[in-house]
Amino acid sequence: MRIACLGGGPAGLYFAISMKLRDPACEIDLYERNRPDDTFGWGVVFSDQTVGNLIANDPVSGAVIQSEFAHWDDIEVHIHGQTIRSSGHGFIGIGRKRLLNILQQRAAALGVNLRFEREASADLADWAGYDLVIAADGANSRIRDRYREHFGVDVQTRRNKFFWFGTEKVFEAFTFAFERTEAGWVWAHAYRFDDNLSTFIVEMDPETWAGLGLDAMDQPAAIALCERIFAQYLDGRALVSNATHLPGPRAWLNFRRIVCATWSFENLILLGDAAHTAHFSIGSGTKLALEDAIKLAEVLNRPGLTRDAALAEYQAERNLEVLKLQNSARNSTEWFETLERYLHFEPIQFAYSLLTRSQRVSHENLRLRDKAWLEGVERWFQSQARGHEVNEPAPPMFAPFRLRAMETVNRVVVSPMAMYSAREGTPGDFHFVHYGARAQGGAGLLYTEMTCVSPEGRITPGCAGMYAPEHVEAWRRIVAFVHANSAAKFCLQLGHSGPKGSTRVGWEGYDVPLEAGNWPVMAASDVPWSADNQVPRPMTRADMDRVVAEFVAAVAMGLDAGFDMIELHAAHGYLLSSFITPLANKRTDEYGGSLENRLRFPLEVFAAMRAAWPSDKPMSVRISANDWMGELGVTPDEAVEIGRAFAGAGADLIDVSAGQTWADCQPIYGRMFQTPFADQIRNEGRLTTMAVGNIYEPDHVNSILAAGRADLVALARPHLIDPMWTLRAAAQQNYRHVAVPPPYLGGMAQLARNLAREAELKA
Numbered sequence: 001m002r003i004a005c006l007g008g009g010p011a012g013l014y015f016a017i018s019m020k021l022r023d024p025a026c027e028i029d030l031y032e033r034n035r036p037d038d039t040f041g042w043g044v045v046f047s048d049q050t051v052g053n054l055i056a057n058d059p060v061s062g063a064v065i066q067s068e069f070a071h072w073d074d075i076e077v078h079i080h081g082q083t084i085r086s087s088g089h090g091f092i093g094i095g096r097k098r099l100l101n102i103l104q105q106r107a108a109a110l111g112v113n114l115r116f117e118r119e120a121s122a123d124l125a126d127w128a129g130y131d132l133v134i135a136a137d138g139a140n141s142r143i144r145d146r147y148r149e150h151f152g153v154d155v156q157t158r159r160n161k162f163f164w165f166g167t168e169k170v171f172e173a174f175t176f177a178f179e180r181t182e183a184g185w186v187w188a189h190a191y192r193f194d195d196n197l198s199t200f201i202v203e204m205d206p207e208t209w210a211g212l213g214l215d216a217m218d219q220p221a222a223i224a225l226c227e228r229i230f231a232q233y234l235d236g237r238a239l240v241s242n243a244t245h246l247p248g249p250r251a252w253l254n255f256r257r258i259v260c261a262t263w264s265f266e267n268l269i270l271l272g273d274a275a276h277t278a279h280f281s282i283g284s285g286t287k288l289a290l291e292d293a294i295k296l297a298e299v300l301n302r303p304g305l306t307r308d309a310a311l312a313e314y315q316a317e318r319n320l321e322v323l324k325l326q327n328s329a330r331n332s333t334e335w336f337e338t339l340e341r342y343l344h345f346e347p348i349q350f351a352y353s354l355l356t357r358s359q360r361v362s363h364e365n366l367r368l369r370d371k372a373w374l375e376g377v378e379r380w381f382q383s384q385a386r387g388h389e390v391n392e393p394a395p396p397m398f399a400p401f402r403l404r405a406m407e408t409v410n411r412v413v414v415s416p417m418a419m420y421s422a423r424e425g426t427p428g429d430f431h432f433v434h435y436g437a438r439a440q441g442g443a444g445l446l447y448t449e450m451t452c453v454s455p456e457g458r459i460t461p462g463c464a465g466m467y468a469p470e471h472v473e474a475w476r477r478i479v480a481f482v483h484a485n486s487a488a489k490f491c492l493q494l495g496h497s498g499p500k501g502s503t504r505v506g507w508e509g510y511d512v513p514l515e516a517g518n519w520p521v522m523a524a525s526d527v528p529w530s531a532d533n534q535v536p537r538p539m540t541r542a543d544m545d546r547v548v549a550e551f552v553a554a555v556a557m558g559l560d561a562g563f564d565m566i567e568l569h570a571a572h573g574y575l576l577s578s579f580i581t582p583l584a585n586k587r588t589d590e591y592g593g594s595l596e597n598r599l600r601f602p603l604e605v606f607a608a609m610r611a612a613w614p615s616d617k618p619m620s621v622r623i624s625a626n627d628w629m630g631e632l633g634v635t636p637d638e639a640v641e642i643g644r645a646f647a648g649a650g651a652d653l654i655d656v657s658a659g660q661t662w663a664d665c666q667p668i669y670g671r672m673f674q675t676p677f678a679d680q681i682r683n684e685g686r687l688t689t690m691a692v693g694n695i696y697e698p699d700h701v702n703s704i705l706a707a708g709r710a711d712l713v714a715l716a717r718p719h720l721i722d723p724m725w726t727l728r729a730a731a732q733q734n735y736r737h738v739a740v741p742p743p744y745l746g747g748m749a750q751l752a753r754n755l756a757r758e759a760e761l762k763a
Ligand SMILES: Cc1cc2nc3c(=O)[nH]c(=O)nc-3n(C[C@H](O)[C@H](O)[C@H](O)COP(=O)(O)OP(=O)(O)OC[C@H]3O[C@@H](n4cnc5c(N)ncnc54)[C@H](O)[C@@H]3O)c2cc1C
Pocket: 006, 007, 008, 009, 010, 011, 012, 031, 032, 033, 034, 041, 043, 044, 045, 046, 118, 119, 120, 121, 136, 137, 138, 139, 141, 142, 163, 164, 201, 271, 272, 273, 274, 278, 280, 283, 284, 285, 286, 287, 288, 289
């Protein structure tokens, strides 16, 4: 087999090596436009695991690489004049040039024809003599771009500017240094990669870059400026550029995120950065390139696979790993792009947020890396929450939380969940057992299902209500049980179904109209939820007055029933949400158009409820922070404004859900998928938020809280199958100060013992 490798970076060289090892008879010509010693960049970092893969693939080059790696464990974060140092992170670094030299020597020794200073053609016709053409020509691959429609190339140019410097200052820890300048924040990612050299990447947002005059500054002046900004870290050592051939402003790069739907076309295969890039802040680009190379060589030599089958297999086996890394890289990129959100954090929380930014590292990962440091974070978190010095570390989820005069014993919340089991709006024995069991399960705050303020405001005939005296009695019985038998606080969620009303109970089809007995529905505009649903009547002012009065009456009944808190449901496409989302609100009066107009009626409802609810008791509002319809709908940026507006009307907590506002929306699901919106609203809007949505592990909850991404964490479906979710989480974490119903103490003790024993055996 004859193979042409276009590009002699890590991907091209390592593929050639891996292929030759498996099939010494194949002929490989590698074309690299540069000389062997010319390269961009300085050092690269890997994890210990990547080196293990290299040694397993080629013990010869692997051993050399391993012997030359600089290894370090600590990460230092410098912010606001403080240094936060944590350990156990296990990185290794090597010079890019040295890595390439090792690979070049090994490739030459295995018989690869290395052709340096040869510009590779981007025309497949020029490679007709080869069985395979490997496009390993990096992120700017010309041949990929030539055939871009076959690869489905998607390029995103990110906003921040960065410069990849080297320096002789040897950083013993992986260092993140954040400095404020007169034009904005500038930061460095620095790490040692051999005995006397370090990588030093300087990054900033484009406004700061322009504000500092770097858009018109030559390289020597830019370097001098960066040396001044980071003088305290450089100990008088210079910053060195190896892009000196470029004019100053062009030496500053924007990261380009590249995704390709398909990695091969005919006999042309994309490898490494040509196929996909990962932001430098998670240091995985070279790892991906090397692991691609191993996999491609392996499938090409797998018996019984045709070339095309091998290429399909290559992508199938690599895709998930690449997607996962690109996901983490996106989170990390965005963290640095939205740095301003976190600058008001205390340094210890800022460092925690930085360390967990990609969401690959969680609370428990940090415990494994540096238990003492993590316990310091836990003590800090508990001290903040309790308002006094706490010496015992404890999981963040078990910190109390205060909203006005109400204090929850912990930060776990049973999210509102419609049970569709009421009769004429009256909750019955099902609800008594359901809420009673979940209250006894240890969550600090329990929400009712959406409880409707009128018969027409119900979603289904099975929805609970708060519009008749018998409803108050039924709820009072449940509330009394919760208060008498648990430490949980109880929040009444009030809502009106609007355009999604008059439908069947959930298990008979979501949002499907009733077979008989439908009632007329209303909304902001005459926009139906779907072609199968009723066209709603646009609300008149008289309708609005009636609905405001119904909400206010329900609040008074909630007070009578003994609830601790009220939430207004303004999410998920129901009545108030139909005003907020521009997709459903087509009004041309003062209730439609601008966000201010679209919020007018929901805010009026909220303010009227607030006035009817005692001032020492808290209120929250649930919003859909993203319509998942791009700029056509509510965006997370707009949700910050929505949160601020409700806070202005007296909301103490923004309960941040998303979606369900438009039938054709395209949500991006995943673990904790809505938490970024709670984070944005909390830290950009400086508001109190609750996160919800596919959060199911105690580790998720602790990570979200300690990183300051939300103040409370709600779990819905996990509580459907496990009412005791919080008690189980306490047992898992060996946390003993949780309120357990006395008759259940024995079970709790046994669970804690068994889990501890299992953990010991596993260790
Ligand atoms: C600032 C920065 C920091 C980074 N830090 C890290 C890190 O710490 N750890 C990490 O793992 N990764 C890091 N990366 C990413 C890493 O550099 C890349 O992911 C990795 O180099 C990809 O390898 P590759 O072989 O696919 O591409 P490249 O390394 O880009 O190699 C492509 C090669 O092809 C050659 N070439 C291009 N076009 C032609 C042509 N037409 N003819 C002939 N030759 C051609 C180029 O000269 C080059 O040598 C970083 C990247 C940046 C920008």
